[in-house]
Amino acid sequence: MIDADKKPLPQHVDAVVIGGGTAGCAAAMHLANAGKRVVLFEQRLAGAQASGQNYGGVRQQGRCPEELPISFRARRIWDRLPEIVGHDCGFRPSGHIKLARTAEEFAGLEAWAEMARGFGLNVAILSGNVLRAEHNYLGSWVYGGSYCATDGHANPRLVGPLFARAAERAGVDLRECCPVAKLERDGAGFRVSLADGRSTRADVAINTAGAWGADIAAQLGETYDEHVLSPNMIVTEPAAPIFAASFGVCGGDIYFRQTPRGNVLFGGGRGISDKSRLWARPLATVSVQAAAKMIGFIPAVAHLAVIRSWSGIDGSMPDDRPVLGPSPSVPGLFHAFGFSGHGFQLGPAVGEVLADLVLAGHTETDISGLSPLRFTPSTIGAA
Numbered sequence: 566m567i568d569a570d571k572k573p574l575p576q577h578v579d580a581v582v583i584g585g586g587t588a589g590c591a592a593a594m595h596l597a598n599a600g601k602r603v604v605l606f607e608q609r610l611a612g613a614q615a616s617g618q619n620y621g622g623v624r625q626q627g628r629c630p631e632e633l634p635i636s637f638r639a640r641r642i643w644d645r646l647p648e649i650v651g652h653d654c655g656f657r658p659s660g661h662i663k664l665a666r667t668a669e670e671f672a673g674l675e676a677w678a679e680m681a682r683g684f685g686l687n688v689a690i691l692s693g694n695v696l697r698a699e700h701n702y703l704g705s706w707v708y709g710g711s712y713c714a715t716d717g718h719a720n721p722r723l724v725g726p727l728f729a730r731a732a733e734r735a736g737v738d739l740r741e742c743c744p745v746a747k748l749e750r751d752g753a754g755f756r757v758s759l760a761d762g763r764s765t766r767a768d769v770a771i772n773t774a775g776a777w778g779a780d781i782a783a784q785l786g787e788t789y790d791e792h793v794l795s796p797n798m799i800v801t802e803p804a805a806p807i808f809a810a811s812f813g814v815c816g817g818d819i820y821f822r823q824t825p826r827g828n829v830l831f832g833g834g835r836g837i838s839d840k841s842r843l844w845a846r847p848l849a850t851v852s853v854q855a856a857a858k859m860i861g862f863i864p865a866v867a868h869l870a871v872i873r874s875w876s877g878i879d880g881s882m883p884d885d886r887p888v889l890g891p892s893p894s895v896p897g898l899f900h901a902f903g904f905s906g907h908g909f910q911l912g913p914a915v916g917e918v919l920a921d922l923v924l925a926g927h928t929e930t931d932i933s934g935l936s937p938l939r940f941t942p943s944t945i946g947a948a
């Protein structure tokens with residue numbers, strides 16, 4: 566709820582969540598469902614930053630081994646969104662095809678598929694001839710590819726806001742347009758202060774502040790090397806169905822999908838942004854390069870008019886993996902930020918994992934490779 570009349574904050578809650586993207590809203594919802602008193606602060610509108618501005622790829626394919634366990638958990642949740650948030654959020658398990666342009670890239674796909682098989686994920690390897698025979702819209706750039714049938718795509722404009730509404734229904738005190746100005750220790754818990762001077766106390770603090778996550782951590786003395794990532798996105802007018810699967814390409818310089826309404830949505834390269842002003846823009850030169858690549862892979866899109874381009878702001882870590890887990894230096898503080906351009910698919914499971922950590926002190930999902938502890942003690946000061 567937009568906090569326009571600045572109603573008083575609760576004096577004390579069990580948990581405060583800072584950041585109303587999918588991760589924060591899902592965590593808050595699960596904690597409230599478990600009977601916890603939760604207040605969630607979002608500086609603008611819930612789901613309006615990276616969670617609402619992304620490409621909409623729901624893929625397990627291509628992830629590093631450290632991310633696969635939580636990605637699998639997330640994938641199971643995507644099937645259950647209607648029961649969890651009351652809507653399928655446009656999720657279509659269309660399959661995801663990753664394309665290789667060269668023999669070297671193709672060998673990389675084979676190696677990844679072998680690794681994923683060890684985790685129980687079945688990914689088919691397809692030659693260029695087989696791919697072009699099955700997908701006759703593909704252009705001559707394709708050397709080969711890999712196919713994960715359980716991946717797909719969804720509408721990001723629905724996911725975050727629907728988790729926010731579900732959180733409110735569960736009893737979360739959701740405060741939109743409420744930037745957190747200060748997070749500090751207060752006895753064994755925390756005091757959270759807003760820019761207008763209001764404050765509340767909480768036993769537990771959850772940092773789901775996305776690209777601003779390291780700024781929140783820094784307030785309690787922890788330093789993370791989080792940078793800003795702003796992918797360049799483009800969408801065309803709607804067209805008759807051309808392709809169903811979501812596509813990626815080795816190297817990540819182009820990816821594309823066609824929405825259920827017919828718009829061809831593609832991303833490639835980087836836009837520009839200023840996170841202090843929550844401002845992100847695509848770059849026309851980058852969009853033109855991406856469009857040329859898009860046409861190289863699917864020539865039939867050449868005649869479609871581009872109707873919009875945009876960018877967003879995600880946090881990015883040096884090893885391209887999020888920071889997820891208990892703070893190494895502050896008891897009761899939990900981090901989930903720095904999703905490095907691929908946290909949309911993970912978001913619903915990140916919420917569950919955070920709730921596990923708060924409620925049970927551990928989670929069944931192996932997140933050891935995402936732990937804040939992987940950064941050396943010299944970068945994390947004591948609070």
Ligand SMILES: Cc1cc2nc3c(=O)[nH]c(=O)nc-3n(C[C@H](O)[C@H](O)[C@H](O)COP(=O)(O)OP(=O)(O)OC[C@H]3O[C@@H](n4cnc5c(N)ncnc54)[C@H](O)[C@@H]3O)c2cc1C
Nearest residue numbers: 584586588608616619620622745775877904907908909910
């Ligand atoms: C253009 C683009 C394309 C992408 N494509 C994909 C994709 O296809 N597939 C995929 O898996 N991932 C993709 N991603 C990445 C994905 O969108 C993000 O990793 C994910 O949405 C992060 O979710 P989040 O909830 O952690 O962060 P966010 O959605 O950014 O939420 C964090 C929230 O914290 C709030 N906040 C920050 N500081 C404060 C404060 N002091 N007080 C109160 N609130 C605060 C922010 O306003 C924000 O709403 C893409 C990202 C972008 C930008």
